């Protein structure tokens with residue numbers, strides 16, 4: 220498990236007031252800076268063309284991912300955030316499988 224994701228003493232570097240409020244009101248154990256919070260199936264992708272409002276970015280060279288079967292995990296799994304597709308570390312996969320067992 221990535222221990223850096225659990226650092227709750229690091230200075231908060233979030234500018235959006237709603238995120239700052241949510242972080243300030245979160246229980247200490249829930250203040251991980253990065254976490255896997257759900258599972259989903261990637262079913263398709265397409266280039267941005269003004270679709271997927273209000274969440275889809277419309278900038279050139281942006282692709283949208285189409286997700287299905289989105290399932291929230293019972294407990295977040297601390298994990299450093301990343302962009303693009305990636306393979307979790309073995310310890311993260313073990314924790315993820317344990318959460319799937321709890322959820323089913």
Ligand SMILES: [Zn+2]
Nearest residue numbers: 270271275283
């Ligand atoms: Zn789209």
